[in-house]
Amino acid sequence: MLRFAPSPIEDMNIGNLRVAIFNYIVSKQLNEDLVIRIEDIDMEKNIEGKDKEIIEILNLFSIEYKSIAHQSDSLKYHQKIALQLMSQKKAFACFCSDDKLEELKQEAQAKGNLFAYDGFCETLSDETVLNTNAPFTVRIKKPDENIKFTDLLKGKFDYAPLEVDSFVILNQGKKPTYNYACAIDDMIMDISMVIRNENHILNTAKQIHVRNSLGYTKEIKYVHLPSISNETISIKSLIDEGFLPSTIANYLVLLGNETPTEVFTLEEAISWFKIENISKASLTFDIDKLKLINKKHLETIDDMRLSKILGFADNDIGKLGKVFLEEVSTIKEMKEKIALIFSSKATCKGFEEEFTKVKECLQKAPFFDNFEELKIYIEKETNLKDKNSFEPLKYILTGTNTGPNISNIYALIKNYLGEIVR
Numbered sequence: 001m002l003r004f005a006p007s008p009i010e011d012m013n014i015g016n017l018r019v020a021i022f023n024y025i026v027s028k029q030l031n032e033d034l035v036i037r038i039e040d041i042d043m044e045k046n047i048e049g050k051d052k053e054i055i056e057i058l059n060l061f062s063i064e065y066k067s068i069a070h071q072s073d074s075l076k077y078h079q080k081i082a083l084q085l086m087s088q089k090k091a092f093a094c095f096c097s098d099d100k101l102e103e104l105k106q107e108a109q110a111k112g113n114l115f116a117y118d119g120f121c122e123t124l125s126d127e128t129v130l131n132t133n134a135p136f137t138v139r140i141k142k143p144d145e146n147i148k149f150t151d152l153l154k155g156k157f158d159y160a161p162l163e164v165d166s167f168v169i170l171n172q173g174k175k176p177t178y179n180y181a182c183a184i185d186d187m188i189m190d191i192s193m194v195i196r197n198e199n200h201i202l203n204t205a206k207q208i209h210v211r212n213s214l215g216y217t218k219e220i221k222y223v224h225l226p227s228i229s230n231e232t233i234s235i236k237s238l239i240d241e242g243f244l245p246s247t248i249a250n251y252l253v254l255l256g257n258e259t260p261t262e263v264f265t266l267e268e269a270i271s272w273f274k275i276e277n278i279s280k281a282s283l284t285f286d287i288d289k290l291k292l293i294n295k296k297h298l299e300t301i302d303d304m305r306l307s308k309i310l311g312f313a314d315n316d317i318g319k320l321g322k323v324f325l326e327e328v329s330t331i332k333e334m335k336e337k338i339a340l341i342f343s344s345k346a347t348c349k350g351f352e353e354e355f356t357k358v359k360e361c362l363q364k365a366p367f368f369d370n371f372e373e374l375k376i377y378i379e380k381e382t383n384l385k386d387k388n389s390f391e392p393l394k395y396i397l398t399g400t401n402t403g404p405n406i407s408n409i410y411a412l413i414k415n416y417l418g419e420i421v422r
Contacts, residue, residue, distance in 0.1 A: 340399030
């Protein structure tokens, strides 16, 4: 099984989504299940409803998963296994205050040393622990040997015991810390591969140490993805700006990767994607490249589907949206162009009198299938010629005097003329 493990303390961003997409693709390639694990153990920081929003975004991107689990539901297992570690003398109660720990940290930094717990409470007798009423955390004993693992993308890693440290696994409220809960959950869920961002590399060593201490021998494969320099960009904000989910997914797979074609779907990527071929270098999210790919996706989208995205149910409106791809690259920009067509126009600068005449004429005009026929009719009825007729006519029909050829637009809006010239 693979897992995507977001935290409900922030918006889903492009870095999170990239991890989710790669987990989805690889789970399909390996024919293994993907589970969504909401890592919500930091209760004070959780944002209400954020877990539901995360799932909605995954569904929007058609990322299939077997089930959804909340890390907080496994609290009893986290605590029970911590007690097991303590009984086996692989973990211990730590009564050191935050002030004392901060003092040790400052001393280490002043000497230019790596901060590590000094082991003071590790040697306390059971009797001393039993007779101490102060609040305590639970720490796992640092490993006796180096923790080694191989990343499928980045190669071999080797962490000394001091780097892994005797870290806290249960806080004073007896709630599990991130690395401990994550290690236990991956073990309980029988996770076979972990794909996540490279800022978790040291966490991987700590989590392996937890499982080693429990005698868990199954090897979990790891892939730590290179970071995206501006990865905190919100997915919701990109959707609101009018980027298609298919575009965002396309771009995130393309980023730092060699692909057989620039434009593709996630389903197509499953057949050729190789996670070990991803660039190892850090990456930068390029909004202009995203716009270019979005435009290409919009060019090929079904007309009726595009129409519904734009708020209609008419093939012609889908076609109309594509006409504006000469100027725009997002759904939001496309909607703005179409909104101009249906907006109320009070006058046309520089052609105020002509505007009134043309508008009154249009309101009484019969239906014309062809724009040239309508144009001739307007000129005849208003006695206006050339730009004195054309400029106000184009403005009334489109809300602007620039843009695509008016005859191309008219063919797609002629059935809405009554609403447009109201």
